[in-house]
Amino acid sequence: MMTLDKKYHDDLVKALRLHEISGRRVGEVLAEVEAHVTETGEDPVDAFGRPRDYAKQVAAQLDPATGKRSTGETVAISIASGTLAMFGTSFLGDGLALDQPTIDYSLRDVVAQPTLLVMIIIGTMLAFRAYTARSHNKLLGAGVAVAAVLALGSQIICNKFLDDVTPVLSPPSWLVLTLGVVFLVALAVLLTQAIRRNRVRYPAAK
Template structure:
């Protein structure tokens, strides 16, 4: 196993050292997608690992296909808050702010009012709808992403192509907005959406409460994973604003 693969399966090998990490990965993924808590997943995986260590069997021999075995355990599922205010809505606000800024910057540099075009508005509606659909159907989307990665990549390419085509061909001007006003509203929406997500992340139950932890592991392992997960989640919150900043800077330099 290469170093890259070893790093990929670090978590699986820590919790279940006697099980093929690829089996563990699929087992974990199946239970995560169905909403089982990290603590319960860790306990179930540790129990399977203990059986394999004692019997000398592989997980495949003892339990069969990981996804099928995971579903057969019928573990309780966590209740989730799927309301728009705690799910896709902050992302939609950020996305709207980003598009407003992108629309306004070029006009601002040229000291002209920003033109709101039909293609741009349809693109915004399309992207916002996709964000809502993806977050409201997270389990199905994630399962598809894992099982049909090529199809998901193709879908993303088609979405980008659709946005480009809409913006290019549907150039009818709907109305004009002062570029400074549009930039201000866009920046405010981007900041508001980012702060909204940040506050949600800060106020939700501690990430360590749903970490994948084996009953045999100590607090040190939980703290280490919690810190890594926290950094990753906060980075995700600020990813879109950072990308927007880069795009705006490039537009200013080009304009």
């Protein structure tokens, strides 16, 4: 009896996830593929195609109201996660310098990090769209490259032209440390909820 190999299974799960397909529907698709392979002994690539291609077919046929998260939700979670992770780790590291009563942030500090975050988010979303496009989209791929160049260029410009000496913000170190902890806790809660919501759920046996 032939069973679905782990590599195809894992690759299909990843491909379906990239198309924002719900955990319930992912479980149903996996169950269908596994049942077909077990019953027929056919190679899953021959029967369904490569995981990436089959995931696109599933996404194209899916009713967004029942099996797919909204793009807006996905974008919001991605932006929130990236923001909480970047500023949480940064504030936590800065705030641990408790021997200093305040933490000084220069104009470069205030501008460079948010700019980098924006470029990373844009590049990530473009890469996501390029991967999940039904046909190869060179324009999206080029957009990823442009976002990477802009991210690097923005940091070079900030380092060269923005003041890194004069403080523009000087919050107390305890406040910075607290913000870092709060942001990282919020990140953990957000990721935990996302994992639970997207956990693969196989259809119940009748």
